[in-house]
Amino acid sequence: MFAKRTNWNLAPNRLSEALAAHRAAGKPLLDLTVSNPTECGFEYDRSAILKALSNPAALSYEPNPRGLESARRAVAGYYADRGDDVSTEDIFLTASTSEAYSYVFRTLCDPGDEVLIPSPSYPLFDFLADIQDVSLVRYPLLYDHGWQIDFHALEQAISPRTRGVIVVHPNNPTGNFVKSGEMGKLNAICSARGMAIIADEVFLDFALDENRPASFAANRAAPTFTLSGLSKICGLPQMKAAWLIVSGPQQWKSEALERLEVIADAYLSVNAPVQLAIPKFLEQRQAFQEQVRSCVRRNLAELDRLLAAQKVCSRLAVEGGWCGVLRVPATRSGEDLVIELLTAKGVYLHPGHFYDFPSDGSLVISLITPGTHFAQGMANALTLLG
Numbered sequence: 001m002f003a004k005r006t007n008w009n010l011a012p013n014r015l016s017e018a019l020a021a022h023r024a025a026g027k028p029l030l031d032l033t034v035s036n037p038t039e040c041g042f043e044y045d046r047s048a049i050l051k052a053l054s055n056p057a058a059l060s061y062e063p064n065p066r067g068l069e070s071a072r073r074a075v076a077g078y079y080a081d082r083g084d085d086v087s088t089e090d091i092f093l094t095a096s097t098s099e100a101y102s103y104v105f106r107t108l109c110d111p112g113d114e115v116l117i118p119s120p121s122y123p124l125f126d127f128l129a130d131i132q133d134v135s136l137v138r139y140p141l142l143y144d145h146g147w148q149i150d151f152h153a154l155e156q157a158i159s160p161r162t163r164g165v166i167v168v169h170p171n172n173p174t175g176n177f178v179k180s181g182e183m184g185k186l187n188a189i190c191s192a193r194g195m196a197i198i199a200d201e202v203f204l205d206f207a208l209d210e211n212r213p214a215s216f217a218a219n220r221a222a223p224t225f226t227l228s229g230l231s232k233i234c235g236l237p238q239m240k241a242a243w244l245i246v247s248g249p250q251q252w253k254s255e256a257l258e259r260l261e262v263i264a265d266a267y268l269s270v271n272a273p274v275q276l277a278i279p280k281f282l283e284q285r286q287a288f289q290e291q292v293r294s295c296v297r298r299n300l301a302e303l304d305r306l307l308a309a310q311k312v313c314s315r316l317a318v319e320g321g322w323c324g325v326l327r328v329p330a331t332r333s334g335e336d337l338v339i340e341l342l343t344a345k346g347v348y349l350h351p352g353h354f355y356d357f358p359s360d361g362s363l364v365i366s367l368i369t370p371g372t373h374f375a376q377g378m379a380n381a382l383t384l385l386g
Contacts, residue, residue, distance in 0.1 A: 013335070030346055049280075065268070077279075086245055100243070100244040104244065109134045109164075112134075114163065119138040143316060147176035191222040199216035201226055202227070236281060302374065303365075303378055313329075321367075324364070345381055347381045
């Protein structure tokens with residue numbers, strides 16, 4: 001009686017069972033996978049956040065498929081601060097980037113159509129695609145003193161049913177940005193093949209050097225959808241506010257906006273108090289972001305110090321975002337390794353296969369884990385790994 005698209009294997013895997021048993025036994029746990037910024041010790045202006053949510057204007061209902069004008073102006077201002085000209089009419093507010101993906105998939109794809117996605121990448125994409133009856137086809141990211149798109153493999157993956165290419169900028173978990181030359185190649189491929197670029201930029205502001213990576217939000221060389229939101233930019237995942245920006249050749253963009261407006265009008269999902277608070281939330285982003293970047297840099301420095309004391313494990317280069325990738329000996333499966341780390345050392349990490357790494361020998365860690373917690377966890381882990 002259930003739809004085939006929901007026929008997932010929902011049985012717990014060995015790692016989740018081991019983690020549940022560890023917690024149920026009350027054993028100490030050093031969780032190096034934490035990704036919820038509200039649990040990582042960052043400071044927020046609590047008074048300003050709560051005050052922004054108490055706007056009396058929220059008592060009036062003003063349904064607008066794109067979202068309230070004041071909120072979209074604030075989003076456009078965010079891009080203007082980056083040097084990008086984005087019109088409020090090209091912005092749709094959504095309750096999450098997941099919802100924005102559903103809008104894009106519904107706009108581009110019939111059931112069974114394909115979207116290309118990088119590998120490694122975040123595992124949520126598979127569920128989002130399944131729910132929308134979209135097939136994901138992987139294209140690899142290659143590592144050689146840094147990550148890069150394998151364009152030969154990407155073009156080989158294109159079929160008559162390919163409707164778009166997802167790029168995560170920077171990628172999660174690899175932390176690499178799409179370079180300007182790669183943007184040019186993506187534009188050329190997508191414009192020639194009648195495909196769209198779908199750019200996920202939730203971590204765009206978290207570059208670790210002083211360079212400011214370019215956004216896809218004002219890209220006009222190919223059909224483009226750009227996704228971002230408050231969850232990462234402001235560290236406010238609980239506020240459930242994100243956006244989708246449409247850019248590209250004018251004729252295509254006009255038709256895409258018309259179709260998206262019908263989809264958005266059917267949902268009207270973003271609540272008024274949060275929409276009215278978006279300008280204030282975005283004003284506060286700099287203080288939060290600087291805390292995150294400082295935390296990530298400190299943790300990377302501590303990780304490098306610990307790795308320098310041994311010769312077995314190393315880390316891959318990271319340009320931005322909140323994750324790091326460890327390269328470890330592939331002497332057992334990733335699942336076996338992280339279960340042993342959990343049971344023997346009380347340390348929880350993610351195996352690389354969670355993120356579609358093609359082989360064993362990779363572990364993924366959160367770089368926003370609170371400092372002392374991170375240092376102790378990595379020290380404990382390396383006594384086993386090294």
